[in-house]
Amino acid sequence: MRKPIVAASIFAAAALVLTGCGAADNGDSTASDTEWPEEITISLVPSTENADLAEALTPLTSYLSDELGIKVNGVVASNYAATVEALGADQAQVIITDAGSLYNAINQYDAELILRDVRFGASSYAAVAYTNNPDKYCDDEPVKATYAANDVELSFCNGIEQAGEASTGTGPAATESLENIDKGTKVALQAATSPAGYQYPVVAMQAAGIDTDKDITQVPVEGNNNAVLAVYNGDAEVAFGFWDARSSVLTEAPDVADKVVAFAYTDMIPNGGVAVSSNLPDDLVAQLTELMDGYVDSSDEAKQVMTDLVSLTDWTAEINQDEIDRYGEILQKFSN
Structure with a gap:
């Protein structure tokens, strides 16, 4: 995993809209009784400018749509702070963002950290x-x-x-x-x-x-x-x-x-990662986590999308939240 990550860092906001079904509609007999929302938004910050980010997101959104059995759309937001603001306003329920924004989302809005970014085998540097x-x-x-x-x-x-x-x-x-x-x-x-x-x-x-x-x-x-x-x-x-x-x-x-x-x-x-709203059903979070964690291995196209879109080589479920917490402490030290 790594650089720098990062920073090196360079992300963007993308929204994935998961519409039209409850957990039972996916045929998951072990899913929770909580009904899935009609749509969710995943917000991320891309590493490069793209004239048509929605088109660039198509392989990822199609993958999630096919595997979840619900429609997934992609949209764009402008910066890291905007991802946290979107989650706090319930305009996004999932964010792919930098470490500082993860810390803020967790502490301000009770978000749950589910994945960490990996660059060249490292999730921190x-x-x-x-x-x-x-x-x-x-x-x-x-x-x-x-x-x-x-x-x-x-x-x-x-x-x-x-x-x-x-x-x-x-x-x-x-x-x-x-x-x-x-x-x-x-x-x-x-x-x-x-x-x-x-x-x-x-x-x-x-x-x-x-x-x-x-x-x-x-x-x-x-x-x-x-x-x-x-x-x-x-x-x-x-x-x-x-x-x-x-x-x-x-x-x-x-x-x-x-x-x-x-x-x-x-x-x-720490590199950044993926956090979700505490309002999302547990079974939806579990499936989304598994799918995104396995995305890079789903196809050669997926590997290229990860590299081109967010300069990552993978996501990992080993979240090491203590690194995010320590990063937040250091951010606070320099906030003034």
Whole structure:
């Protein structure tokens, strides 16, 4: 699962209207006695602009229609916050959205988290601490491990990855090495709304005893690629980005694996996922969860739809809500 997810993140709102039948109409003898609504709306945010999103959604809506035995339509909404607002107003009963919006939907409207987004096998990812000064931040010699998303070897130290193996990006790891960020160190940080480029790194540095307002020289950058390039070009000694942002600069910095070393991982940052209204019947939620969880394996077309529509490789029913809750705590810390 992963990036970044994410963010990297980039979703849209889609509504799936499930009309015309109760649970008994599906021939499910074990279904609950609660009557299904005549229609429900599933709201999601696509990763790319599409002139006809409804048409792009057709494979997904057709799959759900065929399997549920009821009509499913797709529509579009504008952003992550809108998905939560739609659920709160009962304009949508299912949302596919980012982690922060999942947290808000769960806590504001008692939504139920049913699936998590998967990117390249990961449903969460760490913010990575990068440096061009391994003598200062590494307790051992950097080693090379393979980033599976694009099969490139990158450098790591402090035992956060194993030499010759596939990197896992699992944190927290080696966060004590952040204590080596001494007064005046230039640290490249992204916008304050970036989980991997600012929020989780700031929390990790503060936990290491660093006053991030006074002890470091913040070097503002836009985007994970520019965070890596700030270290690569010597504009900063340390930078933070998603796992593994170095793969985004291979064209302009083909030797980035030698010049930029990953030396620590923060706590895991969750991908988004799918949440449903507490008003939906349990049997409808169960069937919808199973169908969406299995969608990517239903056809080659489904795999392409997932990639093109929401930049995902799968959904998983392993929700790990504690990661979403922790993310919400960090969002609240930076809300002002």
